[in-house]
Amino acid sequence: MKNLYILSLIILLFTFTSCEEVIDLDLDQSEPRLVIDASMLWYIGTPGNNQQIKLSETIGFYEEGIEPVTEAKVIIETGSGEEFIFTHQENGIYQNSNFIPEFDENYTLEISYNDEIYTATSSFVPVAGIDYIEQNDEGGFTREDLEVEVFFTDPAGEDNFYLFSFSNITTSKFSLEIYEDEFTDGNQVSSSYSNEDLAAENEIHITMEGISEPFYNYLFILRSQGGNNGGGPFQSQPATVKGNIVNQTNPENYPFGYFRLSEVDSTTYIVL
Secondary structure, three states, rough: OEEEEEEOOOOOOOOOOOOOOOOOOOOOOOOOEEEEEEEEEEOOOHHHHHHEEEEEOOOOOOOOOEEEOOOOOOEEEEEOEEEEEEEEOOOOEEEOOOOOOOOOEEEEEEEEEOOOOOOOOEEEOOOOOEEEEEEEEEEEOOEEEEEEEEEEEEOOOOOOEEEEEEEEOOOOOOEEEEOOOOOOOOOOEEEEEOOOOOOOEEEEEEEEEEEEEHHHHHHHHHHHHOEOOOOOOOOOOOOOOOOOOOOOOOOOOOOOOEEEEEEEEEEEEEEE
């Protein structure tokens, strides 16, 4: 039995009308918090040297867009003391082109911003990899929809956790799924993507990531609170969901986001 959880992308639309009076609600007027998107992704078949971290701040309910953070100091340090400095490029994106990914290495993220220090430690998680893809023309909940199924072989004798993404390039629809192997250890299992709009000639970009158990639990909490905000599960959350990054200077001023390192397998499938 598979233990799949679908992270749905939800948009909440609130409309208030009145013919007599307009009331402005005082929503989300708290102090801005740092939002850290620090996902180090090592794609199979690449050296993994080009990595980026995105920093922004939370904004008020009535404001539009994002507030990029452009003046932070961002460093990732290995357990042996080697440092990788991420330099700001544009719009809050910090890059490093000399990163060295290793599975048996611990990495510590340190961000200095507004006289406060934020840190987190993690290690690279390998991925089992995609075996093959099948299409089911009688899939979905109704058994009447097209379904794309991704098969992989879970390594035996260890706890494994995975994150799948399905991006329909043709329709711009996107889906995330998380998976854990409690009941399928060592077996060949699958993750599937289906919706009523899936059609022949749709181009689906698929990624499979190895993730840690703490990050799996983090995504599970996000799912239970309504998924993500349309900008990815590593940006601002719909409720107070804390990641693994700690403000060492002022713990009460905690950030949003997560620091993680994942090996990734990816492929593209054209629906028949």
